[in-house]
Amino acid sequence: QKEVEQDPGPLSVPEGAIVSLNCTYSNSAFQYFMWYRQYSRKGPELLMYTYSSGNKEDGRFTAQVDKSSKYISLFIRDSQPSDSATYLCAMGGLRTSYDKVIFGPGTSLSVIP
Amino acid sequence: NAGVMQNPRHLVRRRGQEARLRCSPMKGHSHVYWYRQLPEEGLKFMVYLQKENIIDESGMPKERFSAEFPKEGPSILRIQQVVRGDSAAYFCASSPGRGETQYFGPGTRLLVL
Numbered sequence: 001q002k003e004v005e006q007d008p009g010p011l012s013v014p015e016g017a018i019v020s021l022n023c024t025y026s027n028s029a030f031q032y033f034m035w036y037r038q039y040s041r042k043g044p045e046l047l048m049y050t051y052s053s054g055n056k057e058d059g060r061f062t063a064q065v066d067k068s069s070k071y072i073s074l075f076i077r078d079s080q081p082s083d084s085a086t087y088l089c090a091m092g093g094l095r096t097s098y099d100k101v102i103f104g105p106g107t108s109l110s111v112i113p
Numbered sequence: 114n115a116g117v118m119q120n121p122r123h124l125v126r127r128r129g130q131e132a133r134l135r136c137s138p139m140k141g142h143s144h145v146y147w148y149r150q151l152p153e154e155g156l157k158f159m160v161y162l163q164k165e166n167i168i169d170e171s172g173m174p175k176e177r178f179s180a181e182f183p184k185e186g187p188s189i190l191r192i193q194q195v196v197r198g199d200s201a202a203y204f205c206a207s208s209p210g211r212g213e214t215q216y217f218g219p220g221t222r223l224l225v226l
Contacts, residue, residue: 004155032212043117043204043217044156088155092212097169099146099211105155 003027006089006104015113019076023089023104026070030102031093033065035074038086038106047087048074079111115140117207117218118187125224132192132199134221138207145188146206146215147180156204162188195225 006023013019021035032051036044048063050056056063064073072091076083086108092101118137126132138145143164148156161169162182173180177195182188192199202222206215 006155008153034214036217041220041222043219046214046216049214090156097171099144099161099208100158100169100171101146101215102158103148103156105153 003102004089004091004104006107008105008107010108010110012110012112013079015079015081015111017079017111019079019083019109019111021074021076021087021089021107021109023072024070025072025091025102027094028067028070029094030091031098032091033063033072034090034092034101035061035063035072036088036090036103037083038088040085044088081111081113084110117205117216119203119205119218119221121221122219123222123224125226126195127226128196129194132195132223132225134190134192134203134205134223136188136190136205136207136218138188138205139216142207142209142216144208144210144213145182146208147188147190148204148206150202150204150220152201159190192223195223197225199223200225 004025035048038044053065053067060077062075086106088106089104145162147159158172160173160180177193179191202220204220206217208215
């Protein structure tokens with residue numbers, strides 16, 4: 001079983017739709033969770049960073065962490081064509097290797113005007 | 114405040130040659146991380162360094178790969194005797210401290226002919 005699993009997509013939605021992106025993980029010891037956005041041929045850009053279970057909102061983005069289910073989500077409201085990118089979930093904070101961040105394979109999102 | 118700088122952005126090497134990838138962290142950041150991204154795959158952690166120290170190299174291949182972050186100057190990822198399988202995008206990230214947000218550079222795309 002992979003440490004972090006993520007549906008690769010591609011996911012295609014109309015402009016204005018609500019997008020739901022999800023990851024599951026196997027190691028309950030992860031302590032912090034992140035979502036990154038990566039445009040084609042660019043470096044990943046941090047969107048959300050959270051330590052605890054629950055919701056965190058930033059503009060049109062909401063990150064949700066459910067540690068009991070080992071499941072994290074990113075919701076994008078009022079999606080825009082500029083949101084078209086690959087979204088990477090990531091997590092870290094293992095006691096044996098606190099700073100080692102494990103990434104999911106990414107979900108490719110296209111927002112159609 | 115300039116972001117993480119990586120150079121070169123593109124590097125072409127023939128099999129057996131050496132590749133040197135450079136990373137200058139964001140101002141004020143003393144923690145550097147290297148990741149490799151293969152086509153259709155997620156980012157894979159390679160190594161975590163602080164100034165003059167390798168903290169975690171659990172993701173580094175045992176042979177041909179080495180990394181350093183000297184007291185002065187950029188961090189260097191060195192790949193000796195490159196093979197075609199080394200072709201990938203190599204990303205560097207930096208953070209101000211342990212467990213803090215990692216900011217990524219634009220990456221170096223290595224092509225081995």
